[in-house]
Amino acid sequence: TQLLEQSPQFLSIQEGENLTVYCNSSSVFSSLQWYRQEPGEGPVLLVTVVTGGEVKKLKRLTFQFGDARKDSSLHITAAQPGDTGLYLCAGEVDSGYALNFGKGTSLLVTP
Amino acid sequence: DAGVIQSPRHEVTEMGQEVTLRCKPISGHNSLFWYRQTMMRGLELLIYFNNNVPIDDSGMPEDRFSAKMPNASFSTLKIQPSEPRDSAVYFCASSLRDRRGNSPLHFGNGTRLTVT
Numbered sequence: 001t002q003l004l005e006q007s008p009q010f011l012s013i014q015e016g017e018n019l020t021v022y023c024n025s026s027s028v029f030s031s032l033q034w035y036r037q038e039p040g041e042g043p044v045l046l047v048t049v050v051t052g053g054e055v056k057k058l059k060r061l062t063f064q065f066g067d068a069r070k071d072s073s074l075h076i077t078a079a080q081p082g083d084t085g086l087y088l089c090a091g092e093v094d095s096g097y098a099l100n101f102g103k104g105t106s107l108l109v110t111p
Numbered sequence: 112d113a114g115v116i117q118s119p120r121h122e123v124t125e126m127g128q129e130v131t132l133r134c135k136p137i138s139g140h141n142s143l144f145w146y147r148q149t150m151m152r153g154l155e156l157l158i159y160f161n162n163n164v165p166i167d168d169s170g171m172p173e174d175r176f177s178a179k180m181p182n183a184s185f186s187t188l189k190i191q192p193s194e195p196r197d198s199a200v201y202f203c204a205s206s207l208r209d210r211r212g213n214s215p216l217h218f219g220n221g222t223r224l225t226v227t
Binding site for chain 2: 045048
């Protein structure tokens with residue numbers, strides 16, 4: 001059973017479009033992290049959200065942590081080909097120590 | 112900062128052979144993690160160490176898998192004997208964990224293992 005469910009699994013859009021990807025769970029997380037992974041490389045941290053309801057912006061990327069700390073979303077405005085990659089969410093449960101990862105959303109942005 | 116260094120980058124071996132994957136974490140980090148990534152199952156945590164001590168190895172699939180961390184700058188993941196279903200990308204990651212938690216992971220570029 002996957003602790004974190006990400007949707008959609010695949011997304012193909014054109015440059016300039018907006019998109020939102022989701023990360024959902026029935027568990028409460030003390031924090032949630034978003035990573036981006038490019039082919040042949042390891043995941044790289046984008047952001048960490050800690051407080052329920054928190055919103056963080058990273059240039060054209062907006063991350064939101066749900067009020068109950070069970071879910072999160074990532075919104076990208078005016079997507080660019082450089083945004084192409086696998087977006088992974090990862091959560092640390094209150095009693096846990098290591099991060100549990102979702103399967104990711106594979107994003108393709110075409111010119 | 113050299114980052115997390117993994118070797119080899121690619122490993123092709125025959126079923127039944129022993130495979131050893133190596134990892135050098137970022138200097139000063141106190142936690143080390145081994146993950147396995149496949150299309151079907153995504154990133155799965157195999158084992159993690161804190162201050163060189165294994166904390167949780169419940170993700171290790173079978174007794175064929177073993178991991179060691181003899182010192183703060185080196186870890187190995189060994190598969191003996193290897194099987195075709197072990198084919199995957201194996202990632203090592205390290206972090207500096209403090210009392211607050213929320214420590215970001217720094218990943219290596221992985222070892223792509225193919226067992227024929």
